Amino acid sequence: MSREGLTPSPVGWDSDRDIEAWLGRAPLDGNHTADACVVGLGGSGLAAVAQLAGRGLSVVGIDAGRVASGAAGRNGGFLLGGSAAFLHDAIARWGACAVELYRETLDELARLETVLGPRVVRRVGSIRLAGLPGAPESVAEAADREREVADCAAHAAALRAHGLAVQDYDGPLGTGIYLPDDAAMNPVRRALRLAAAVPPGAALHERTSARRVEAGRVSTDSGVISAGVVVVAVDGCLEVLLPQLARRVRTARLQMLATQPVAAERLSCPVYGRWGYDYAQQAPDGRLFVGGGRDLFAEQEWTTDAAPSVQVQAYLDGLAVRMAGEPVRVSHRWAASVAYTPDGRPLCVQVDDGVVAIGGYNGTGNLVGPVAARAAVALALDGTRPPDYLAS
Numbered sequence: 436m437s438r439e440g441l442t443p444s445p446v447g448w449d450s451d452r453d454i455e456a457w458l459g460r461a462p463l464d465g466n467h468t469a470d471a472c473v474v475g476l477g478g479s480g481l482a483a484v485a486q487l488a489g490r491g492l493s494v495v496g497i498d499a500g501r502v503a504s505g506a507a508g509r510n511g512g513f514l515l516g517g518s519a520a521f522l523h524d525a526i527a528r529w530g531a532c533a534v535e536l537y538r539e540t541l542d543e544l545a546r547l548e549t550v551l552g553p554r555v556v557r558r559v560g561s562i563r564l565a566g567l568p569g570a571p572e573s574v575a576e577a578a579d580r581e582r583e584v585a586d587c588a589a590h591a592a593a594l595r596a597h598g599l600a601v602q603d604y605d606g607p608l609g610t611g612i613y614l615p616d617d618a619a620m621n622p623v624r625r626a627l628r629l630a631a632a633v634p635p636g637a638a639l640h641e642r643t644s645a646r647r648v649e650a651g652r653v654s655t656d657s658g659v660i661s662a663g664v665v666v667v668a669v670d671g672c673l674e675v676l677l678p679q680l681a682r683r684v685r686t687a688r689l690q691m692l693a694t695q696p697v698a699a700e701r702l703s704c705p706v707y708g709r710w711g712y713d714y715a716q717q718a719p720d721g722r723l724f725v726g727g728g729r730d731l732f733a734e735q736e737w738t739t740d741a742a743p744s745v746q747v748q749a750y751l752d753g754l755a756v757r758m759a760g761e762p763v764r765v766s767h768r769w770a771a772s773v774a775y776t777p778d779g780r781p782l783c784v785q786v787d788d789g790v791v792a793i794g795g796y797n798g799t800g801n802l803v804g805p806v807a808a809r810a811a812v813a814l815a816l817d818g819t820r821p822p823d824y825l826a827s
């Protein structure tokens with residue numbers, strides 16, 4: 436890494452034979468009419484497409500870039516039960532509906548596992564560590580770790596109280612809790628597999644940006660898509676496309692890096708530590724995918740810029756060594772945009788007649804996003820009020 440800036444590199448997940456074989460989808464040209472239009476083809480938009488087409492509607496899905504060119508293809512690949520907030524915190528903030536959301540995400544994970552199989556969804560569980568691997572590097576870190584040990588206990592107690600699986604973890608990485616129901620994936624593989632399997636009646640188009648979204652119409656650079664139902668499934672930068680949501684979501688940047696392979700099975704499952712701000716997954720080929728540090732650079736990370744920064748990447752260099760337990764060689768660095776909401780609940784909101792927007796997953800949207808997509812379709816087609824765990 437140079438001091439001046441970062442040489443852009445591709446996303447680490449894209450170095451994968453299945454992904455390199457993706458043939459792409461043609462851009463949409465001219466005017467089109469469909470029953471429904473979905474803007475954004477990440478994990479959430481693809482779930483909305485499948486839901487709408489499954490209800491017998493003709494659907495046009497568009498993405499400004501490739502399928503999953505946003506956070507859905509650039510994230511840590513953790514498939515975790517629940518929302519961004521740990522269960523005990525979520526219950527304290529929103530009440531019993533937090534448990535309902537937890538169960539919905541586990542159901543969503545089971546559905547994904549059935550559709551995509553074990554090559555994509557690896558049911559290995561996850562570890563929430565108190566602190567980071569290795570001995571604390573300062574008195575402050577040691578004290579923070581002590582507090583987090585207590586918080587892990589409160590977290591585990593909430594899970595047990597609701598019959599959700601959890602075990603204490605005390606192993607080579609440190610202490611914390613193990614959540615056996617969770618899973619890991621290459622997120623791009625997930626999205627491209629789902630895109631390849633959309634039901635008949637749905638047509639997907641890449642490199643097609645929505646410039647304006649109104650009741651009954653989505654304007655692109657080359658025409659208008661007329662559709663009675665529109666689902667906007669854009670997490671990061673949602674408020675850029677729909678400025679009326681500017682007070683309800685705020686975009687932040689999250690950053691990651693990938694390394695050359697490290698010691699096999701150093702991380703047997705996704706690991707997140709230091710209150711969940713830092714995380715790493717080891718792919719079956721031994722590479723580490725490491726992210727975090729946003730809280731340490733909070734002001735500069737409230738941005739719609741999705742390029743990696745020198746400061747956060749320097750932090751991730753050190754974090755990768757702690758996660759690996761050995762020196763690492765970094766191969767890829769990237770970032771992406773996600774949106775946060777004031778009370779931590781994701782958004783599912785009607786913004787115009789027949790137009791529903793979803794997003795604001797607070798950095799944990801791989802399963803919550805598809806749950807929100809189901810709620811969006813139920814709201815748009817049936818007028819069903821979204822559940823209380825979504826802000827509507």
Ligand SMILES: Cc1cc2nc3c(=O)[nH]c(=O)nc-3n(C[C@H](O)[C@H](O)[C@H](O)COP(=O)(O)OP(=O)(O)OC[C@H]3O[C@@H](n4cnc5c(N)ncnc54)[C@H](O)[C@@H]3O)c2cc1C
Nearest residue numbers: 475477478479499505506507510511512513645799800801
């Ligand atoms: C570094 C990082 C690590 C993360 N780690 C995890 C994790 O491990 N587990 C987890 O659950 N969550 C994680 N998240 C959050 C998660 O990635 C997101 O919440 C989730 O991917 C959101 O998916 P989505 O489909 O709703 O939105 P996005 O992935 O943001 O997809 C939106 C799509 O819309 C397209 N788009 C945007 N504007 C337009 C437009 N005007 N017209 C057409 N298309 C448009 C974009 O190109 C994009 O493909 C992480 C996020 C990041 C950035």
